[in-house]
Structures are given as C-alpha cells and as structure tokens.
Amino acid sequence: MGSLVRRPEIGSLIGLIVVFAFFSVFGGMNFLSAGGFASWLNVAAGLGIVALPVGLLMIAGHLDLSVGSVIPASSMTIAIVSGYYQAPILVGIAAALCLGMAVGFINGLVVVRTKVPSFVVTLATLFAVAGLTLGLSVILAGNTSVALKGGPVAKALLGQFVGGKFQVTIFWWIGAVLIVGLLLNFSRYGNWIFAMGGDSVSARNAGIPTERLTISLFVGSGLCSAFVGLSQALLYNSAQVAAGQSFIFNSIIAVVIGGVLLTGGYGSVVGIVLGTMTFAIVNQGIFYTGFDANWASLIIGVLLLVAVLMNNTFRNMALMYSPRSKKGAGK
Amino acid sequence: MGSLVRRPEIGSLIGLIVVFAFFSVFGGMNFLSAGGFASWLNVAAGLGIVALPVGLLMIAGHLDLSVGSVIPASSMTIAIVSGYYQAPILVGIAAALCLGMAVGFINGLVVVRTKVPSFVVTLATLFAVAGLTLGLSVILAGNTSVALKGGPVAKALLGQFVGGKFQVTIFWWIGAVLIVGLLLNFSRYGNWIFAMGGDSVSARNAGIPTERLTISLFVGSGLCSAFVGLSQALLYNSAQVAAGQSFIFNSIIAVVIGGVLLTGGYGSVVGIVLGTMTFAIVNQGIFYTGFDANWASLIIGVLLLVAVLMNNTFRNMALMYSPRSKKGAGK
Amino acid sequence: MKTPLLKLTGINKSFGPIDVLHDISLDVHAGEVLCLLGDNGAGKSTLIKILSGVHKPSSGLMELDNKPVSFEGPSEASEQGIATVHQFGGTFPLMSIGRSFFVGAEPTRRWGPFTIYDRARANGIAVKEMRELGITRIDDGDRLVGGLSGGERQALAIARAVHFGAKLLILDEPTAALGVKEAAHVLRIVLQARQKGIAVVFITHNVIHALTVGDHFAVLIRGAKAADFRKGEKSREEITDLMAGGEQMAELEAEIESYMVTGEGHPEPAKHAH
Amino acid sequence: MKTPLLKLTGINKSFGPIDVLHDISLDVHAGEVLCLLGDNGAGKSTLIKILSGVHKPSSGLMELDNKPVSFEGPSEASEQGIATVHQFGGTFPLMSIGRSFFVGAEPTRRWGPFTIYDRARANGIAVKEMRELGITRIDDGDRLVGGLSGGERQALAIARAVHFGAKLLILDEPTAALGVKEAAHVLRIVLQARQKGIAVVFITHNVIHALTVGDHFAVLIRGAKAADFRKGEKSREEITDLMAGGEQMAELEAEIESYMVTGEGHPEPAKHAH
C-alpha cells in the first residue's frame, strides 16, 4: 500500500492528467477520437525516441544539443544514399545510423578528453554537423532536399501509418522505452548513470568506468536521433537539410517536465515518457480547441508551467509521504 | 608580475585572438577595416547587452531563456505604442522597458516561490510572451510587423549609426559592461552572486537575501533584453513578431565561451565580454572570407570548439601557475 | 542567576511525518559554553538550525534577551548577532578566501561616488583570523577556497563565525575535520569568546573536547532532551553513555579491548574509545 | 618479517608547481593497521589517493605483493582488492541506500534471458552491513541517502568499503562525523578486519582512536614522513606533538587550561585537548 502513491512519478502523471483533461474539455470529441490520440502519439513517438537517451545523458549530468543536426543529417544521408544514389535501403539505413553513432562518439570522446562542458561540445558539433550536411548535400546531390522512396519492407517497418493514423514509430518508441527502462532500473549501468550524475568524482573513485560510460551514452543519443531522422525521411518520402532545431529544446523540455533534474543524478524512464506525452499533448491539443492559433504559444507556455508545478508539488508530497506514520523522533 | 598571466580570463583572450587571427588571414584587409570592425562590433553590442545579465544569472546558478521572446515583445511594444498609436517615443520606451522588467519579475518570483528550475520557468515565459506578442499584435495593430519612426533625439541616443557604421548600442554596451563589472567585482552584490551560485543553501545560511537577489537578477535580464529590443526597433525603424530562439542560444554560448560555469559559481565580466566578441567575430568574420556560405556552420562549429579548447587549456594553466615557485610541501 | 540570552521553551520540529525534535527547552547564557551532545541523528543540527533561523520550529517559544523572536531567515538571526558554523558547507569552493570569509557582510570603502567592496581589507582580515586558528600556511586571501585542505576550509568557516558572532556563536562539530593543533586552537578561541561574554553553543562527538570547553551540557537522545547538567555534575563515563544514545558502552569497549589484546602489546589501554 | 602487502618507495607527488608529497617510503602489512597521522594539509589524503588509484605519483615505486603496480584509475585498484573511504563524498544523495552501497559492483541475478540488478539482495546486504556498524535505525534499503544524517552517511561509506575491502582497506578520517557509539563500532570493525588478515590504513586526528587500533604509525609533516614507529615505541605525548606537525602542544594546552580555570570548577582537567 502506498508504494504507488509514493513513487515520485506520480507528479508527472498528475501533470499529464491535468493537460489531458484540459484538452478533453476544450478539444471535445475530435481530441478524444482515435485520430486525436494519433495526433499527439505520433509526435510523442518521434520526440520520445530522442528524449530517452537525452534523459539518460541528463541524469548522468550531460546535455546533448547535437540531436538538432543529427536528425536532418541522418535524413539526408539515407535520402542521398538510397534516394539519390539508389543504393539498397538497408545500406542507407546503416549509413544513417553509423553517422549518428559517429557524431555521438565524437561528442563523447571530446567531452571525456577535454573536460569541456558537454553543452559547449555538442553545441559545436550541432553547428559542424549542420554545416557538413548542407555542404555535402549540395556537392553530392546538388540540392538541399532529396526525395526518397522506401521499398515495401522498409516502409512497413519504419515509415508506415498503422490504421492510416498511427505511425509505426510509436511501436519503436515502446520498444525503446522498455530497453531503456530495463537498462536504468534493472542493470548495473543504471546504477552507474545515477552515480555519475550524482557525483562524478565519487563515481570514478568507486571504480565506475565513467569515460566509457559517457561515450556510450552519447553514442546512444546519436543513434536514436539518427533513427528518428531516417524514419522521418521514410515516412515523408523526402529529406531536407534545414535543421530540426526544435528537437533540441523539445527533448530537453520533455525530459525536464518528466522530473529529471537538469543538474543530473535524478530521474526515471516513466517520468521521461510521461513528460514526453505531456509536451506532445500540449503542443498538438491546441489545434483541437477552438482557440485562435495565434495564442498557441501562450497556452503552451501556461500549460507547461502548470504541468511542472503540479509535478513538483506532487513529487514533493510523494517524497514526504511515508507508509506508516513514524512517531518517535530521530527517524 | 605574473598577476596578468594568472588571471583565468587569459584563456578567453587567447580564444579571441585565435579566431581574430584566423579571420585576419582569411578575411584580409576588409575584415581589418573600420567597416569590418563595425560588422562584428554591432552584432557583439546587441548580443553583449543581453549576455551580461544572462551571465550574471548563470554565475548565480540560473538560466534565462525568456530573453528570446522579450526582445521581439519589446520591439513590438515600442512600435505599436509609438508607431501604430503615435504616442510620444518616451512613452513607448517606458512601456517596452516596463514590459521587460515585468517579465523578469514574474520569472524571478515564480522561480523563488515554486523552486521549479529556472530553465523550465523561463521556458514557459518564453512561450507565453511569444504567444502574447503574436496574439496582441494581430489584435491591436492587425499585423505582425509594424513601422516606427523615432524622433531625432531618440534616434541619436538609441538608433544611430556613428560614422555611418557603428551602432550607438556599442556605447550602451560599454556602459553596461562598466556597470556590471563594478557590480560583480567591487560591490557586495557581486560577492552574493558568486556565493549563491556556489552553494545557494550556504549562501542563504550566511544571511544573503537570496530571494530578493534572484528576482533582481531576472528583472535585470528582462530590462536589458527589452533595451535591445527597443533599440533594434528604433535602429531599423520597424519591429516584427518572431519566435526568436537565436538570442537565447547565442547569449548562453557567448557567456559559456567567456568561461562562465554553466553550473554557476564562477565567471567574470571580462570573460563574458571576450566570449561575446569571440562569438560575434566567428559569426560575422565568415562573411569576409569568401568561403562558400554552405560551409559557414561547419566553420563556426569548429572555431567554437577551438576557442573553447584554447580557453580551457589556458585557464587551467593560469590557475596552476603560481607567482613564485613554491618549494616545500604542504603548500 | 542572570536571565538567559536565549531561551527555548517546548520546541518541536517535524519534517512532514517525521518528528525530529520533541519538546526541547533550553537556556543559553552569555559568557557560557553550552555543549550539545548526542548520537548521530539525534537532532543536534536540526536544533541549531532553528536557533540560526534556517528552520522554523513547528511549535514552541524562542526568546532572545527575554523577548520572543521568530526568525524569517538566517539573515535575521545574524542581524541579531547570532553566527553559526553549520556541519557541512559554509564555504564556496570557487570563491577567494577573502570573499568567502565576508560573504553576506562585505566590508566596503568609498571610491569617488561609489561604495565599493574593499578587497584588500577583506583579504587581510580573513588571513589574520585564519592565523589566529593556527592556520599559518595561508598568506594570500585571493587563493580559491577549493584549493584548501578539509581542515583548512573548516577553519575558515570557524574564523568567519568567530569574527561575526557578536552575541551567540554556534559551532556544529567544528573540530571534526581538524588536526590536533587546529582543534586546540578552536577550543582556545571558544574559551576566549566565552571570556568576552559571548554565549557559545558547541556540538561535538569528542568527550574530551566537550569536557574542555563546556560549562553546561545538554544531551539529545532521539530528538528529546535526555539530560541537562552543569560541569562537574556527571562523570566522564556517564557522559559518554549519554552521548552514545543512553546505551551502555562498556560491553562494546570490552569487545574492542579483546581484539586489541590480539595485537602485540600496547601502551596504557585507553578506557574509553571515543 | 613477512613481505609487506603494499610497499611504497620514494613516492613524490606535486600538483603543478605545488609539491605535496616528498619521497615517501612506507610498508603496509596484511593483518596490521597502519595509522597515518599528520596535521591538516600534511598530505595524508593525497597519499591514500595514490594508493587507491585516484592520483598517479609524480615519481616513485609502488609494489603490491612484491610486484610493481601502477593504477590507471580507481577501478584498477579496487579490482586488486583495495577499498577506500575518501574523506569527502562517496555517497550519492539522490540514490537509494542499496544502490549507493553497491555502486560499481552491483549484485545481479538472472531474469529469463537477462542479467538484472538484484535490488532486494543489494538492499538487504546494505542494511545488514550498516547495522554491523551500530546504525540500527535504518531498515529500508530503498531510502534515499540524502535523508540520512551526516554520521549515517559516513557509516554507509565505511560499511561499503569494509564489504569490498578484500586485501587492503583504506579509511580517511572515518570517525570524523561519527558519534561515540558509531565510532566505537568502526574501531571494532577495523580490528575485526585486521584479525581476518586484511591490511588497514587508518587516518585520524583522534589520538585515542589511533592508539586503540594502530599497530604501526606513520606521521606526515608537510608532505614528508617525519616518523615511522610501532605500537609502544612512543608515548602518547610524543605522538600528539608529531600529529600537531612537530610543534610543542604544551604551551597551547597551558593557555587553554588557563582559560578553563576561569570557569567555575571542572572535573579532572584533561591532559591533552585533542
């Protein structure tokens, strides 16, 4: 008893419920229809796949801004390799994923070797990768947008709408949630990530291979961003150079709404998922209400604050709550 | 002797020199001409006026993302008040500045009262203010861009090109640097800011009014952002609503290149100024090199990394350097 | 007997459902050292956080100079002349020694129309006060606190409180990280402060330190005041047992001594291992 | 005499221009407790950071079981059976007690095809080992470390090291934040470890604790080894003077006693205020 109420994620859950209720009232039946669910689930899926590794990094005390250019870079890679050069789609997928991992590896290596804050390092790679993508696309494909037609298998696995509404990425997201959840809660690596974010010197002293772990986390975030990029290219049959900069902020927002500490050391996968869904609902729900879209940003801002306030209040209440009333001091 | 070499800002200075040298070589005489200087000084001035209070906030352990929407909001405020409604320019200026301070006050108050991280709070106000600006502009002026003609005095003080090249904001920037420098190094408030960023609990225990200080810092950052917004409107005779995320990142980048710790507790005004100039040179210098614009981002990314690496290396060397060689252990 | 400088009556404190302090009544007199003793987790730090305005009591009365007070924050307490060295923290690793020393109470001087922070004076005073505590290796007030050893940092925090403790000086385990010489200096400073008529609240786990400086002893056990006596009223053994949370230490000590015997001969077996 | 478990020869360490350790040679024997003593800033923590792989020596030879070793990082040292409690940190405020205890050496169990972290076992062991140290109030391994008192946290770090210290256990001021009972438990644990044949390096500023557990004493003064002797070879007064950095403590103690006399009568004036 009480163990559910005691979980700190209860805060994120209540934040989610509040915004969901808000849009159910103002968005009406359309918002509650299958199409309405698909509307924010599709957005949540793409964002969520990026938010998971970004959240892990944040728990470990790092940030990754480079996702904002890895996503378009990976889109362009698969489109150029398999669209422009007509190579088999598997080659394109592999190339895109390798690119993402390579960027992550460089981020991790530079962070670990130079001790420059990851914010700055990944900012530099954000610019560098965006520049490379543009420059190479113009040289190789002579264009900043390239069309891509995936084969039926690739489409079915990565770029399909199930029931005409739900992106397959939703299922990939669920898979990613399970894997990352397992990693964080049930493997030693989870322990290491928390420890590193809590106190990286003590973590190193405790024998944790902090350098290897940091690099792996950046590689993971590069990989996931690349996955989102290539699945977008397959889904929308084309790729553009223009940077998906909104992903940078949005992934951080989702993770922070999910209760992960910006300063590291604390967070949960359930929280990240709830945060992602909250953000997606706030973002997309607005279009189901009759409000003038000019006010969209205002409503997003206010709801974000409300969600986070709910979240904080209830998390604190949950942490305060103790299963049996402990009388007798010193306890 | 050695006291200059020992200053940690030496790192930022060397970073600046490296990028300046780079563009002197590749940009040639034009980059070194008065026009070339104006080109990055103008950019540095606007960015610098925002980067100073953002840097103070960062030293104090906070972030302010709302600058990105306060700037256009203040532009639109002065343009609507004094352009669309033809009120005296002083009224427009006062309105714009009040708006900035009000947003800062709300940020500070919410951060202090709710203990929600400032990243999230100012993110929410970023959206909220952007939404309000768009919505109100459409309602009031029926347009998302409004023209503004400042009177000769306002123009001369805020919206002039000195020598046809140098924006007057450069002088305002110099003024702001002096004030903030005095504040940080020679007043008790400077001490308080460092202490709060270093350990806010201990700072509060030491009797520092952390809540009032936090709110003041946010008000300062709102004020400076509003100033930049209104001076831009006067300088360019117009204002437009836009979701300006670039100032957010750019101010943080400038501050971080200047050696301020993202986690708070450490930084200097000289560093912030050098960081701002470095960033402005990297950004504008590229236009003097004749490199294909497609590669601009790549070069910016690489130079940022180089500047920060230089910075870190030399700062560490400076901190290690001790004026007389201390033989005898335990010292 | 004179009226106490600070008088607590029936103070309670709980964090959410956890009751930490029970009905504590205590007098602190000017010119006396009150030793606050107790086991780990007994509530000592929580109690002095109430005295220094960090926490507010859940209930109970606090009187300063016979007038009821309620501190809104630590700054109000320090305005009333209460200076505290908390158990952890209190110094700022990335600040200079001089700045860290004067945080919240910076010395200023006039410079033309401006009132500016007086760095030279701050550094000078900070270095001098550290020296008073036996830390003689530090001669540059511009050095960063982060480069000091654990004991040196502790000494800095104590020096600061001594400097600002106008009426009441509260020290939470000040000697924990200190070497024998530095600890002796702290004890000396405490006794000097007492002589000047300042009231001192001194928390320690070291019986000898307690006996050296204490005029008056209060022992907390599980958040309640278990004993309150003056110097000479209890034996060292009794005090030790009280500090251990009321448990008999004799058995544990006997066990330790049995292990020690396995070692190859040792001088004068210490009676109490604390 | 048996060969030492760990042998240091001519170890030097400097940070940039600052020389911290000078030509330190030291033997650590299995089944013996080596007390490392010295003033604040003498270099004790720096020396044990070299033993535990945190720092690399600037020069000098380190031999483990007669074989030269050089640790690339703390993980290599712990693989060789060296467990350390550093002076600060070592626990993670936002992690549970069980996770914090096993950080870097998590117990796992099979779960279908996966090897998963065994939370129940980790919590159980952590709580049991804390109890061994006299911390009986903690029964839930899922509690966050941040909610523990200073002493409780210290005990957790020590319990962890004791659990993992296969060959060599290094404790840097382990008793500093502990109450008398908990400190006694730590001393007991140290002596138990010694009996099991584990080598222990024990740093303390408390002479009584040192005399209780030490078989062998090494004193650092300003980074150099000033004395190296076995139990019984020096008097408590001599050791105290060495711990104070070689200075005569008598004068300072006399001063303290002169202050004490101003108090109104006190029992058996303690000979050494440390």
Add this chain to the structure above:
Amino acid sequence: DGAKIFVIGGKADDPFWSKVKKGADDAGQLVSAQGGSVTWLGPQNYDNLGPDAADLIRTALSQNPSAIVGPDWVPEAMDEAFKAVVDAKVPLIIYNAGGMEAAKTLGAMNYIGSDEYESGVAGGENFAKNGSKNVLCINSLPGAANTEARCKGLADGIAKHGGKASQLPLPSTSFGNPTAVAEAIKAALLKDETVDGVITISAGDGNSAANAVMQAGTVDKVKLGTFDMDETGLQRIKDGTQLFAIDQQPYLQGFLAVSLLNSYVNFGLDLPTKPVLTGPGIVDASNVEATLNGVAAGAR
C-alpha cells in the same frame, strides 16, 4: 580585376534560397572566369530578418564591392542600408522582394524576381479557379516578414474571387519536425470541415500537409498547394494528389541578378527591361514533366 559581387539572400539551408544561391553560384563561374568573385551573405535564421539583412548589406558594403544584389524584405529596416550602397556609387539590384517600386525609390538599377506577396496572390487565384472556397495557409514560421507576406497575398488573392483564407500559425516548437506539422494540419482539418484547400509556405511542409490530408481522410475534398517545390511534391502533382506549386523560379533570380551586374560592371551593359519578372508561375499537372528535370538538378 573582375567584378566583386555580393549577394544578400536567405538562409543557405533554406530549400528556396539554396536554389537562388545555386543560380548565383552558376553565374558566378563566369564571374570568376573573368577574375571576379561572388559572395553569398545569408542570415543564420529568420528571427530578426530585417535588421539582420540590413547588417548584411553593411557587411557587404564594407568590403569594397563592385556591385550588390539584395531583397527588400523589410523596407523600414533595410532601406537606410540600401541608400548607403547607392550613395557609395555601388551598382545595386533589388531582387526577390520589394518590386520595381522599391528599386526606383532606392535608386537601384533594376528589380528581378517575383514578389512574396504577388506569389501569394497568384496562389489564391489558382485555388479560386479550382473551386476552393476556404483555404488554410500553414505558416510554420509566423511573424517572419517573408512568410507573412506569402500568406497575406494568398488571402487577398482568393478574396478577389469571393473565397477566404486563414492563416494557421504553428508554434516554434513544431518548426523542423514534420510529424508535428502534419499532426497540427490534420487537427485543423478535423476541426473545421469547411476547409477545402491547404497551402504551405515551403515544399518540406508540403510533404507533411499531404500526409495530414491523408490521415484526416480528406484526400478527395481538400486540395493541396505549396509555395516552392521539391521532387516529392512534383511527384504528387503528377500522381494527382497535389493541385499545384507556386514557382518564382528562384534559380533565375540569382542567376540573372549576378549575370546582369557582372555584365554591367565589366562591360557597362544594362537591360532596358525593367522590372525583370521571374514569376509567379504555377506548376500543375499540365507542366510538371518539364519541371521535374530541373528540380532533380537542384535548379527548380
């Protein structure tokens, strides 16, 4: 030495402006062959378009240019800088935005291009012609001068024929995320069933819009148009799932402006045709085949 020509334009990674740039670069090959150079100056983003572009003009002017090309996006902000160019006796061509009007008042040689607003008008008229009455203009970059002009023109164009158009401004959190754009459009379509036309301000958003129309199950009812075009969009025009794309022939804007200025600087040549209009043109099923080749080469 040859001509040193500076071209002020949009972001280099903007699909529309990358085509203008390609035109300028292609013309630039001749310029370099004659010993000159072409330098592209574009802002990092469109947050602050007018002031940023004005700064770019001054940056160009400080490099002793032989000639400058630039769009007059925000006249209030940029005209002062353009006047400085003319005052310095540097030949100036206005292109892409501003029209002959601006070129005349500023004292520029010529105007080349269509106009964002005029393109919008053409799009609105084309919707009306094809029977759409209620069109949504999807603006993923609301507040920026160039995108606002497109939607405004569209509304005016369709209003001439009795229809109406409204703008759907998307929050900045959606920019660059095709899924978020698609879902927003889908929601708008579900909410207002009278909508029978959708147009996006860029070709990339067009792909999202096509997807949204599909998800909303309104393929038969809602007609789709885009400003600018890409291969995927043209394929849809060919397949019949998109009505049209508005073409300003951006390649020609860059190519002609640089070629004209180069000939003027080197040989004193000038065109009597003023303005030189490159659009707006409508690409629909009737002319899509020819267009596809140009798009594949990155020129359209």
